[in-house]
Amino acid sequence: APTAMSESSPLDDEEKYDELINFQSVRNEDDLETAISVQWPGTDRPLHISTLLKQEDIAPLFDGAQWAGTRVWHAAVAMFQFLHENHANLLRGPNVKVLELGCGLGVPGMFCYQVFGTETYLTDQESL
Template sequence: MKTHTSEHLTVQYVLPPDSPLESLFCRIIQKDVAKGCIDPDLLGTDTCRDAAIVRVCVDGSWREIRVPIFMAHLVNPLGLCDPEADNPAAPVWADGSWTGTLLWDSAAHVCELMLAQPCWRARLRGASCLELGCGLGLPGMVASLLGAAPVLLTDRLQVAEMAEAGCRANSLKGARGVEFDWDEAAARQLVADHFGGRAPSLILACDCIFEPLFGEAHLLLRMLVVLADAQTTVIPAPEIVILALERRPNDGVESFFALAEAAGFEVHVLLQVNRVVVVEMWWRSGGRGAVK
């Protein structure tokens, strides 16, 4: 997403005026997160720090937040000075870390859903919220602005640190970024440590299903089952799980939702905008099955 403008949400990527970096989208297309920067000492400083300026309309009032994007931090600075390194950023693209440094259309549409519909604004007040594979964490941040608490933004370490920096920079005291490796024992510990052993009221996940990059999404489903399982909590499972995704060739989406229904989830499409689909899921009465 280059920009986003609506009556509820606007997004614009910016660089400091004196930044030596090429535009963000030039660097993405050329797969060189530090293109334009020839001084490795500048990486990680305010001079080489991308950001998204996000304006959110909450109850008729606009709130501006600055979401840090550490795209240039993902490259090994020493690689910029290594004449033998054809592309010092190659590992970044190989493991998919870069996907957590951008705002994707699916996340924007989840934010739109929460901001535009009174029922969702009411539902979020005082609700606990967990975002899986949060990336920049904008949906979780918007949930926090709408009164959800606590809000936990989770991802691999370097991305979770970025989300935490965004929460601190924007004084979102009810939200925080936390590292979370997708492991069943870690999932139970996450619920115990951050939600008092109770399943969060709302689980969010945007663009976490794409087999060519992330592999089969069965692990995501196993995490949802553990995180939402009433047998591991002291109160019923969360009211709702919101998954958003952008359809792409061979993405594995049909297989994921077939397995979700077999595991005991009801699945309902909330909205579809071009290639973006936003789906809500909840436990079917009396049904919890194994994820194979």
């Protein structure tokens, strides 16, 4: 039976979390982070997530609660790990669709598409 993440989870600290998804920061010549690269173990290519915004348009994203959608959260990786370990057969099934609500960067949904080939929808909205 599926169980919740235990205290011995590989996601207990930042370093193990980054290693699990092979998290890499992509920086420009001024050492500003312009993208991230994440890769689930066993996949053949990383997801490269970048922004199309100009530097001056990015600053407001880090004001208040907006910044929450600019990072990969431990909970997002833990959720995908749980799905991968406990529900992989369901996610590979015919006519399966995944809807990620409040996705932020949408990494779990993108992993569902990449790893399982699942039809996936990512949703988020600006603060109300």
